[in-house]
Amino acid sequence: MKITYLGHAGLFIETQFGSILCDPWYTPAYFSSWFPFPDNEMLMRTKVGCKPTYLYISHLHQDHFDQTYLKQYVWSGATVLLPDYPLPLLERALRNIGFTRFRQTTSGQWLNLNRLKVMTLATVSPSDGPLGDCALVVDDGKTRIFNQNDARPLDLTPLLEDGRPVSAHFLQFSGAIWYPMVYDYPEQMMRTLGGKKRENEMARALYYIKQVKAAHVFPSSGPACFLDPSLFQYNDFDCDSTNTFPDQVVFLDYMKEHGYKNGHLIIPESCLMFEQGTVTIKHPYPELGIRESIFHHKKAYLEAYQRRQLSRIKANLAAHSCQQISIVAALKEWFEPLLAQADYLCYGIGGRIVLDCGDEAIVIDTLSRQVYAWNREIDWKYYFRIHRSLVEQCIATRQEDWVNALFLSFRFIAQRKGTYNEYIYTFFKCLSEERLRYAENYYQHKAEAISTFEQHGYRIQRICPHAGADLSRYGSFDLEQGILTCKMHGWQFDLKTGQCLTSEKHLISIGPSKDADSVEKTYTQRSPCSHCWFRQEESLKK
Incomplete structure (x- = not known):
């Protein structure tokens, strides 16, 4: 088995029974806030993995589902391995860009593909990714790999129950969320929360490493980097213990501190050859040079990367100019029919959400189930300050999942009264009757259990x-x-x-x-x- 690392969560897996392209990501995501780290643009031009036997997209987050790249570069005749999700959102999105061949998987069960065995482990709560996330197991009879990406399976029994060893484990270890940096907190509180979040992220990854017991571990699926000047400070330049985006080298050191010396550094274009239980890693240039140029002088590396991408960022943001529509009217027409059906979500939120777009501010009132203009005197539970052009873009494109567009961009400021409330962000993931019905049924049955x-x-x-x-x-x-x-x-x-x-x-x-x-x-x-x-x-x- 040969695996070419494409960057972030991207893998191109080659076996004698066929190849699998997993989660390729090259296009800037979330209103040009996220970029792959390290830079993998040169690999896109080589078209590695563009004609796979199978295509696997773990979920619809933009750093895994790169619609632009898939449509322009990847062979549409590939057979898509579909995770076991209750809603057909991923299949629908792939059909919309030209893919027509699909094999449905069943979570926790092996699927035979011409002597190549694959298994998906899907999680499907409303808090998992965009209403679902998924890990992939691939076994060619000689080598078994576990591509966990950023999924968090609750039960690893299907992977481990037959006792076959796992040769390689690819998993997320770094942050991929806007907390706590977008919240309007005092500096010391921000640092304390950031440090706790950083430790939890790496501890969770180590927990999975202990459970899987793979021969080799490859930190992947992050962190992304942030090249817009307004977001640049979110990058972890110097192993800041309060930054939620530690890089691969930081996590490999963390593994060693806890007694695990089987971790490996990989960058885009690193090739892994698995044979008889061993792995040979070939990097595009010597690892010592990689550590020195990318990780030890990270700020200089990212500043050069930023200069290459700055005009692209500006052009992308300029394309979202304000149209001066009535946001209140648009959201009233869209959201109120959903609020009328959202019994569990409205109860869970239990208050008012304010979207402050500067010259227009909107209340999403889960108490009265109404949307109306905010007069700055009405009390709120959650407050978001967001540039109106981004909200207008979500309205214009009828974004059913604002988390997978707006909130993951980090381009907002938030305040809240009380602790984290998952129901608020679940509501913003479920801005269609189909999605909302799923979330409501999920919480209903969860409450009855x-x-x-x-x-x-x-x-x-x-x-x-x-x-x-x-x-x-x-x-x-x-x-x-x-x-x-x-x-x-x-x-x-x-x-x-x-x-x-x-x-x-x-x-x-x-x-x-x-x-x-x-x-x-x-x-x-x-x-x-x-x-x-x-x-x-x-x-x-x-």
């Missing part, structure tokens, strides 16, 4: 209310502090009250164990992590 386990004298709700992780497996107890931590995303709960210490509006069921000597007891009616219920209900409706 009854599942508990007993440990350390407590009887506790099994399912974490954030993303559905099994707390009996992913829960970590600090009995001295009285805190239960979900290791999947770092959410914490008070063991006395069940109150979430990370996000408001979340409460887990917790009480004294019926049997203090019991290790674990389970009472389950249904699993809210499965999305079978959604397909079943949709079938019944039809």
